[in-house]
Amino acid sequence: MSVKLVADGISKSFKSNKGNLKVLDSCNLALKRNEFVSIVGTSGCGKSTLLNIIAGLLAPSQGEILIDGQAIEGPGRDRGVVFQSYTLFPWLTVEKNILFALKSSKISNKEKSDLVKHYIKSVGLNGFEHSYPKELSGGMKQRVAIARALVYKPSVLLMDEPFGALDAQTRGMMQELLLNVWQEHKTTVLFITHDVDEAIFMSDRVLIMTARPGSIKAEIKIDLKRPRNYEMLTSPSFMQLKKEIIAAIRTETLKSLDINS
Amino acid sequence: MKKKSLFEIRTAIPRHIYLLSGISFIAFILLAWQIVSQLKLVNPLFLPSPIDVINEGLRQLREGILLTDSKASIYRILVGWLFATLLAVPIGILMGNFKFIEGLLEPFIDLVRYMPVVALIPLTILWAGIGDFQKFLILFIGTFFQEVLMIMDNVKNVPLDLIKLGRTLGLSRYAILKDIILPASLPAIWDSFRITIGWTWTYLVVAELVAANNGLGRRIMDAQRYLATDTIFFGILFIGFLGLVTDLLFKFAGNKFFHWNKS
Ligand SMILES: Nc1ncnc2c1ncn2[C@@H]1O[C@H](COP(=O)(O)OP(=O)(O)O)[C@@H](O)[C@H]1O
Numbered sequence: 001m002s003v004k005l006v007a008d009g010i011s012k013s014f015k016s017n018k019g020n021l022k023v024l025d026s027c028n029l030a031l032k033r034n035e036f037v038s039i040v041g042t043s044g045c046g047k048s049t050l051l052n053i054i055a056g057l058l059a060p061s062q063g064e065i066l067i068d069g070q071a072i073e074g075p076g077r078d079r080g081v082v083f084q085s086y087t088l089f090p091w092l093t094v095e096k097n098i099l100f101a102l103k104s105s106k107i108s109n110k111e112k113s114d115l116v117k118h119y120i121k122s123v124g125l126n127g128f129e130h131s132y133p134k135e136l137s138g139g140m141k142q143r144v145a146i147a148r149a150l151v152y153k154p155s156v157l158l159m160d161e162p163f164g165a166l167d168a169q170t171r172g173m174m175q176e177l178l179l180n181v182w183q184e185h186k187t188t189v190l191f192i193t194h195d196v197d198e199a200i201f202m203s204d205r206v207l208i209m210t211a212r213p214g215s216i217k218a219e220i221k222i223d224l225k226r227p228r229n230y231e232m233l234t235s236p237s238f239m240q241l242k243k244e245i246i247a248a249i250r251t252e253t254l255k256s257l258d259i260n261s
Numbered sequence: 262m263k264k265k266s267l268f269e270i271r272t273a274i275p276r277h278i279y280l281l282s283g284i285s286f287i288a289f290i291l292l293a294w295q296i297v298s299q300l301k302l303v304n305p306l307f308l309p310s311p312i313d314v315i316n317e318g319l320r321q322l323r324e325g326i327l328l329t330d331s332k333a334s335i336y337r338i339l340v341g342w343l344f345a346t347l348l349a350v351p352i353g354i355l356m357g358n359f360k361f362i363e364g365l366l367e368p369f370i371d372l373v374r375y376m377p378v379v380a381l382i383p384l385t386i387l388w389a390g391i392g393d394f395q396k397f398l399i400l401f402i403g404t405f406f407q408e409v410l411m412i413m414d415n416v417k418n419v420p421l422d423l424i425k426l427g428r429t430l431g432l433s434r435y436a437i438l439k440d441i442i443l444p445a446s447l448p449a450i451w452d453s454f455r456i457t458i459g460w461t462w463t464y465l466v467v468a469e470l471v472a473a474n475n476g477l478g479r480r481i482m483d484a485q486r487y488l489a490t491d492t493i494f495f496g497i498l499f500i501g502f503l504g505l506v507t508d509l510l511f512k513f514a515g516n517k518f519f520h521w522n523k524s
Pocket residue numbers: 014015016021023041042043044045046047048049050212
């Protein structure tokens with residue numbers, strides 16, 4: 001399998017009035033084409049910063065991001081992003097929100113509306129085409145955001161704790177839905193979360209980030225077979241993986257507490 | 262559970278009680294006013310009775326004064342406010358989005374904003390003569406410098422994530438301004454319109470203070486000379502009434518235009 005996305009020696013410092021804050025320190029990662037990879041780490045360790053750099057929204061202080069071996073120079077339509085906050089356009093209906101992403105696509109209007117219909121169906125929003133965001137639940141809003149991030153067919157999907165604001169039940173349903181959509185439309189996914197169960201359930205690999213300044217400390221392969229289902233959450237192999245990951249995160253959290261005291 | 266009183270902290274009360282209490286309070290003030298003047302507790306020269314004020318209004322209506330005054334004043338307000346708004350919208354949007362333009366203009370605007378408008382009357386007469394243009398200018402100065410800062414803030418309140426999203430979709434800066442920031446801030450900008458046009462009503466008397474031969478504000482100033490307190494009372498209440506109507510119209514239109522905004 002070929003390498004899709006590479007972060008090569010990414011470091012990032014923020015200037016503040018108390019001096020420099022080093023958030024990322026020589027962060028390296030590589031995602032294969034169509035791989036689903038999660039990053040877990042304590043809050044404040046720099047996960048969102050890394051994702052913003054990969055999205056091209058933030059310039060790294062050092063290092064570079066490569067997509068298909070090509071260094072990125074800013075945001076681009078080869079990467080789709082789903083944020084944790086609900087970032088729908090409140091003045092547009094579900095259908096128009098998704099269509100918005102196709103504005104600059106050079107395809108006919110008929111093709112655009114077919115694509116929109118297809119993705120509305122993929123994320124299970126049939127019947128809500130003409131609803132406004134204020135009429136949708138949090139889970140439905142994130143489904144629109146996922147459809148909008150996929151409709152222009154980016155080859156990488158970047159997700160920053162997309163289900164972080166949802167209740168446990170909705171979150172479980174959204175995880176299954178995302179896996180189905182991913183299986184249907186095969187893209188490379190980089191998924192940020194602080195929920196270990198979620199990371200294991202969704203991913204081919206889980207990367208563990210160190211406390212600030214963040215870098216990728218460990219990698220755990222998830223060998224659970226696909227398609228995944230909820231019974232796996234209580235299987236012994238799942239428990240074993242969870243134990244490993246939690247132990248690794250715990251070491252990191254303790255380390256950060258030591259630094260701060 | 263114990264029955265709730267009307268005085269639970271931060272708790273809603275039945276809507277009819279809410280509305281009724283507001284109306285009753287106004288009715289109470291009117292009634293008290295009528296009683297005070299009927300019992301001649303105050304010299305009518307200082308406080309005309311509500312009936313006198315209503316009769317004065319009817320007289321102005323019959324003689325056509327009210328209509329000519331209203332037309333002249335509404336015209337001045339509309340032109341003055343539109344001038345201010347047509348400039349405040351683009352400048353406010355630029356200031357809210359580009360730090361350079363904010364840095365360039367804000368110190369100047371802050372300076373002018375605190376200058377007393379009344380004191381600018383002599384200058385405006387010197388520059389613009391004594392016609393309607395001078396009135397527009399006063400209303401313009403009274404609104405523009407506040408409105409532009411309000412619109413700047415409206416634009417700054419657009420969530421940063423919406424703008425980031427636009428960038429990930431590959432939009433140009435211009436497209437982000439036009440297709441994301443503008444529609445996202447429009448309800449708030451509309452609210453600034455509503456508030457600033459309300460202010461123009463309060464500036465009307467200042468605008469018509471000198472060199473006007475008609476207008477609702479002028480009528481009030483003239484009445485002072487003849488000690489016609491009923492005319493003054495009617496004029497003040499009528500301007501307040503028109504201000505309230507404008508406010509309600511803007512609210513109503515805003516709820517229609519931006520139905521997607523609130524739940
Ligand atoms: N624009 C910024 N300026 C200064 N500090 C920032 C900025 N963005 C993030 N930080 C800091 O960087 C650290 C990592 O933030 P973030 O990447 O959001 O963490 P995470 O997503 O892992 O919770 C935090 O301490 C945060 O306060």
